[in-house]
Amino acid sequence: MIELISAERCIGCDLCIRVCPTDVFDAAAGGGVPVIARQDDCQTCFMCESRCPVDAMYVAPLRTPAPADSVHRDLDRLAADGTLGSYRARLGWGHGRRPPRTSEQLYAIAGLTGPER
Amino acid sequence: MTPRERDPLRVTTDVLVVGGGPAATWAALAARAAGAEVLLVDKGYCGTSGVTASAGTTHWLVPPKHRAAAAAERDRRGAGLTDPAYLDRTMDQSWRRYQPVAAAIGYPATGYFRDVLGERHLVQGPVYMKEMRRRVRRAGARILDHAPALGLLRDGDGQVRGARGVLRQEDRAWSATAGGVVLATGGCAFRSGALGSHVNTGDGLLMAAEVGAALSGMEFSNYYGLSPAGAAMEKNLYFRTATYTDADGAVVAEDPDEIGAMVTGRVALMRARLAGPLYAVLDRTTPAHRADLRAQTANAFLVFDRLGIDPFRQRFEVDFVLEGTIRGSGGVRTLDPSGWTGVPGLWAAGDTASREPLVGASSGAGAPNSSWTVASGSLAGSAAARHALASATWPAPAAGTGTAGVSAGRTRGRRPWRDVVDTVQAVMLPMAPNAFRSAGTLAAGLRRLDATWRELRELPAGTGRQQVEAREAAAMLAAARWVQHSALARTESRGLHRRLDHPGTDSAQRGHVLVHGVDHPVVQRIPAIRKDPVR
Ligand SMILES: Cc1cc2nc3c(=O)[nH]c(=O)nc-3n(C[C@H](O)[C@H](O)[C@H](O)COP(=O)(O)OP(=O)(O)OC[C@H]3O[C@@H](n4cnc5c(N)ncnc54)[C@H](O)[C@@H]3O)c2cc1C
Numbered sequence A: 001m002i003e004l005i006s007a008e009r010c011i012g013c014d015l016c017i018r019v020c021p022t023d024v025f026d027a028a029a030g031g032g033v034p035v036i037a038r039q040d041d042c043q044t045c046f047m048c049e050s051r052c053p054v055d056a057m058y059v060a061p062l063r064t065p066a067p068a069d070s071v072h073r074d075l076d077r078l079a080a081d082g083t084l085g086s087y088r089a090r091l092g093w094g095h096g097r098r099p100p101r102t103s104e105q106l107y108a109i110a111g112l113t114g115p116e117r
Numbered sequence B: 001m002t003p004r005e006r007d008p009l010r011v012t013t014d015v016l017v018v019g020g021g022p023a024a025t026w027a028a029l030a031a032r033a034a035g036a037e038v039l040l041v042d043k044g045y046c047g048t049s050g051v052t053a054s055a056g057t058t059h060w061l062v063p064p065k066h067r068a069a070a071a072a073e074r075d076r077r078g079a080g081l082t083d084p085a086y087l088d089r090t091m092d093q094s095w096r097r098y099q100p101v102a103a104a105i106g107y108p109a110t111g112y113f114r115d116v117l118g119e120r121h122l123v124q125g126p127v128y129m130k131e132m133r134r135r136v137r138r139a140g141a142r143i144l145d146h147a148p149a150l151g152l153l154r155d156g157d158g159q160v161r162g163a164r165g166v167l168r169q170e171d172r173a174w175s176a177t178a179g180g181v182v183l184a185t186g187g188c189a190f191r192s193g194a195l196g197s198h199v200n201t202g203d204g205l206l207m208a209a210e211v212g213a214a215l216s217g218m219e220f221s222n223y224y225g226l227s228p229a230g231a232a233m234e235k236n237l238y239f240r241t242a243t244y245t246d247a248d249g250a251v252v253a254e255d256p257d258e259i260g261a262m263v264t265g266r267v268a269l270m271r272a273r274l275a276g277p278l279y280a281v282l283d284r285t286t287p288a289h290r291a292d293l294r295a296q297t298a299n300a301f302l303v304f305d306r307l308g309i310d311p312f313r314q315r316f317e318v319d320f321v322l323e324g325t326i327r328g329s330g331g332v333r334t335l336d337p338s339g340w341t342g343v344p345g346l347w348a349a350g351d352t353a354s355r356e357p358l359v360g361a362s363s364g365a366g367a368p369n370s371s372w373t374v375a376s377g378s379l380a381g382s383a384a385a386r387h388a389l390a391s392a393t394w395p396a397p398a399a400g401t402g403t404a405g406v407s408a409g410r411t412r413g414r415r416p417w418r419d420v421v422d423t424v425q426a427v428m429l430p431m432a433p434n435a436f437r438s439a440g441t442l443a444a445g446l447r448r449l450d451a452t453w454r455e456l457r458e459l460p461a462g463t464g465r466q467q468v469e470a471r472e473a474a475a476m477l478a479a480a481r482w483v484q485h486s487a488l489a490r491t492e493s494r495g496l497h498r499r500l501d502h503p504g505t506d507s508a509q510r511g512h513v514l515v516h517g518v519d520h521p522v523v524q525r526i527p528a529i530r531k532d533p534v535r
């Protein structure tokens, strides 16, 4: 489920409103951070997060909303440990990145240099 | 009517493609290549919407010299219901069309993936569908996002001549007149929560049936995918390396989903899950495999990492999620590999079409389905273009169809079609009665669904987004009724369709169950194409 949009990071570009396939977001009245208007329509597909140009969004891996005290609602932690934006980076999207074209690039982008022990 | 509804967006085009997944984008590209003007309308956003964009799929890529053997193997797994012409065209088209795209934007499969899949390029789902959108636009097709179709339009001769729908983010209606229409709205998973399937409510099935197309193989629609519990990530490949245990840690099965079990459902695991919680650990892996899985299944490991699970060492709870016709094979009956529905002007592509000609009674999971999106999309797009361009002008559509659940009355309070969806899900989602069927539960389910259909006919549907939700509820309900009718009619077990009261396979029933009609579905049996099944 989409859980969080970082107001600090969001630049109000409204891209997430366009690309969310299930129409979860509404534009904020007067611009700014989009509103998660229909969370129950979220299908946990990570598409919005993968397109947000400033890594402001967090989709929790669960199909049901996370409780308020969940780690999946702790924006500071998710920003600090690099979780925000991690899927976009994995796909090779974002400034200075490219989707992998060789196995070396693929493993490097996944943070692997050799076999996983 | 709101003011915006009185002033719809009107478009005229040669070919209208309804949908925005792989089947739809391949159809749009082929129709443009044939010289047609193309409008593509997607319920969501073309590029992120549908199952492929979020799941990422492997395709069925068979070198020419291995195709005869591959076709025979498919028919064996599909219990004698496949059609050689469809198998040939699908292997040929996906080999020639998909591979160059994968080679242009993907990476070579390595290690575990090369061992399982052979030499090929792989592309992550979001990257593939972003590229398909780019190609469709570059080819000069027009795209309308967030523009779900609600119903088809016909001319006085009964030819399909377009569709109408809603621009849901603008609360405005749209109406498109076209020379030919390709329905590529995906399958139906009854809003089970399966990855990327929220848009897949079977709208194309209902629209096609409303203009007289038949459904086929709807009994093969009870595929349950396996996901980490509570998540939506039913990826098959890594589960092949798992050991499964019950609550006490006793081993339930090791590697149960080699291809055989995967295509007809993991019966041993489903029974274990019905008895209690089920756990998996991906411990049948070497260190090199682990790196391969992590690197090449980005979305699955995103979920494990966020759940804080090390799936190679820690047992994690897993659960089954219904994938309906998506990884099943039922859908609109087509008369040739271009997906012609038999209704003039109307083609069905991808999961909207029945995939029985490819996979028979088994699941289309694991490659044939994706290759079919490429083949059926491309062939349908060119056929619709030829059809549209053959007549210089065509009569304006006279009549709209698609009335179930869309009367224009206002709604007050709780939206009544939410109750419709609840009923559909109560009947269709539980695994015990649907993976293991019997006449009694099927008939009881059907009675509930029939009663709900009569109520739905009376419900006011509101406007804009509400109309869309109402039509989605109607489509899921219609699909559910076709499933129950078909499953009742097939009094044997074959592939995905398991009847507790008819456990054996009956050679006299080697054929297709068709259903016609929306208000009063009628079942028809026809023989299989192949005189002798492959053994
Ligand atoms: C988790 C998972 C993994 C899978 N992995 C594989 C695999 O490895 N190999 C394989 O072969 N298959 C796989 N499949 C199946 C494969 O994903 C599908 O067969 C494929 O996506 C079908 O493509 P499609 O274009 O027909 O439908 P979809 O990709 O589902 O696209 C349907 C499109 O239609 C649009 N739409 C729906 N209703 C309307 C409407 N009323 N108006 C306008 N637009 C509408 C949707 O928004 C969407 O854009 C998998 C399925 C799942 C669930």
Ligand code: SF4
Binding pocket: A005, A009, A010, A011, A012, A013, A014, A015, A016, A017, A033, A034, A051, A052, A053, A054, A055, A056, A057
């Ligand atoms: S895509 Fe990101 S930056 Fe743009 S509006 Fe959405 S959250 Fe804000």
Ligand code: SF4
Binding pocket: A001, A002, A019, A020, A021, A022, A023, A024, A041, A042, A043, A044, A045, A046, A047, A048, A049, A059
């Ligand atoms: S995860 Fe998918 S469905 Fe949910 S808000 Fe993001 S794009 Fe929309």
